[in-house]
Amino acid sequence: VIFLVLLQNTTSRLPVMSGKRAHTSSTDGEQQQPAQVSAAGSGASRRPGWDLKGKVSDMENKVQNYQGKIKSANQENEYLKDSITKAQKHKTQLAIQTSALGRCQDHLKESQELAGNLEETVAHQREELHLGEMERRKLHNAIQELKGNIRVFCRVRPLLTGNQSDVLHIQLPAHDNKALTLAKMEESHTGRTADTQKSYNFSFDRVFGPRAVQREVFEEISLLVQSALDGYNVCCFAYGQTGSGKTFTMEGSDLEELWGVIPRAVQQIFKSAKALRAQGWQYTFTASFVEIYNETLRDLLYTGKPNKRPEHEIRKISSNEITVTNLTYQKVNNEDEVHNLIMLANQNRSTARTGMNDHSSRSHSVFQLDIEGQNSDRDTKCKSTLCLVDLAGSERVQKSQSQGDRFKEMTAINSSLTNLGIVIAALANKDSFVPYRNSKLTYLLQNCLGGNSKTLMFVNISPEEESFSESLNSLRFASKVNDCVIGTASANRK
Template identity: 60%
Template sequence: SALDGYNVCIFAYGQTGSGKTYTMEGPSVEDEENRGMISRAVLQIFSSTRELEDKGWQYEFEGSFLEIYNETIRDLLGNHAADVKHEIKMTGTGGNDVMVTNLTTVPITCENQITDLLKMASRNRAVGETNCNERSSRSHSVFRLKITGCNDITQEQCKGTLNLVDLAGSERLKESGATGQRLKETQNINKSLSNLGNVIMALGNKENHVPYRNSKLTYLLQNSLGGNSKTLMFVNVSPREENFSETLNSLRFATKVNQCNIGTATKKSK
């Protein structure tokens, strides 16, 4: 769908420790048998690209990898200079394209590049220990693949974006035992996940105002949540008995999301 000119977004949602990062990135970048969603999606994209070449299509790909930590955007492929600020801006005709200032973007010409990008992003990502998970992702990570295609035979052009999102884990404060910096992280995580839910509900209810700007996550992904988009959400649940109440909360959220119908997407092509 992204190659056809749609904005596509795939999320992993669930409590901390339920396997979201494993779902999106796999156990390690070297483990080819258990590849994560990011690697598999890029492999699928390049495989489909080769098939479309016969029909005259040529594509260019540009990748970026960022995290949203305590409502601040951090470039996972950059040098983390403290004085570099990243802001979300609307660009393009009618201000419909979302871009992030000062973000490292990498031209991607083959599948193997993804391994190196995942390694670098994994080293730079904010993780910390809580009572719920000894290596909890304390941020939302977003891998973005911008796709530009043109067809020499039909003179068509299309633009699509693939967003692959590993959300930070939801957790109840009393169970995570968070204090100090971990407490601030947990509060920001839970607030942004709540805002994501509010946006999805507003879209599903066809409300006039959709509160995209209430969090960095929804503001960044606004083009991939409503309108010309296709969205899929994995909901990860823990098999542990002591996590039963969190599992129930995740499944309730999944039910709400599943009931949202935001209409039929249209592809962006000229």
């Protein structure tokens, strides 16, 4: 019994140890053998053989210790498993991305090959387009030459008042848009025979009746306007007595459907130039507008002080280039800029009242658009002038009852128009000398009339019966021009 009590006392005093050396002292001061317990259990072997409880406790400690270790090992395992799962996921994602990248690289390679092929095709097609464009120019010119480098269109103005069917002296065959007949009843002088009808037949490249609208008229000219962009000098002028519709044909009025040749030509030029840009053509345009009044040149684009107007001279600067000194040569980039210049010119234009037409213009007005084209891809250049002329009235002096200044005007007009006829006749005869210098008009227009040019003349006719003899005169003049064979034009290409 004493032994058991002792054992109980001893064990109850022993601290729970885990791998540490502990010192215990007995209550009675007696120094006891230290109980050594280690986590590895080495202490267990040092316990006295009878200390079964201590051993059990040591074992329990060990078990607890191992359980702790197992727990943290398990936690570590869980963490590692989790990391492995995540790494595997990453691996899968990387594999997907790698294969996508591979596909992208394949695509890129294919696209690069395709781009290379397309570049070749584009270069090839550009070449073909250029050859096609050159071919078009050649064919277009061939057609224009077949039609004749000088062409005459006749336009009959509608009656401004009254019934169109009353116009009996001008006959336009329904099936032939190239013919026109002027007919007049001639009274029998003796009174014994019936009145006879005298007919004058004319034939032109085209005859437009009173119902022809501006668009229809321009359609015929638009091919010539195209030629100007291709490097040919083109001139279009309107001839006819006062009030016959020259200004209406050349300028028309503000409403777009009533636009005349000048605004329509300008519109076409800028539109075509824009389309040709895709083929490497860059154009620059320079406009000028000059009036020839009493054989004196006036700048219609002049904006300075009226009393400071400079004088002008026509100068020939090369075999096919004419320039006017002190004239405004205005660079233009679009249609609107040209329209503004035309408005300025109209304000500047000298108009005077005559017995025949309130808004009669007593001067020739010459609108010029210098066109310079450059195709830098091909090292090709072309240069030409589009020249649109509204001539002064061609009526004879006595009819307009002109006096004083009006008479002087009429004489100057008639002399320059007569000279125009002489120049055309000389060209028709292939004369070695053509008297261009005899009037300012022909000197200024010489490139447009001869050699390297395509010329179109409108002969405008008034439908009133009292204009019969003026109409006959105009038609005769125009016929002379129509017979004029101009040397084959060649494009100013470098």
